[in-house]
Amino acid sequence: MSHPDGLPDLFLDRSLGRIQVPRLLRDSGLRLVTLAEHYGIPSDEDVSDVDWLELAGTEGWAELMKDARIRGRAVEREAVQAFGVRCFCITRQDLTAAQMVERHLNHLDAIAAACQEPGPFIYAVQERRIERLDLNP
8 A cells, every 4th residue: 555646644643652553554655744753752742732733734734633622622623723734533542553543544545535625624533434523513
């Protein structure tokens, strides 16, 4: 597998971990940057969600994360909207790294298709589909 045409580079939030998920996605041919790689360790632990959301939006990266609460917190939701961030969120917190990667890879065509539209948006990456979530819950 290789990085699909039309899929922007990916940015991975710390919620997906620093090592396993990024390694497995890269092993599948995807281009990505992690929060830890961009900001450095341990500085990545102090970067606010608003700051990395701005970075992802400004760079045009598609954001992979596991923190569904972002759309429920006003300041983060406003950052997603202000910077046109394209987010794809694993909503289950009990999945292993391999299961999270499997979900992303199983829906890679749908994720790439969604990225043809400008942000802002947040999609839930579920077992059988991706579902666009309301940014104003």
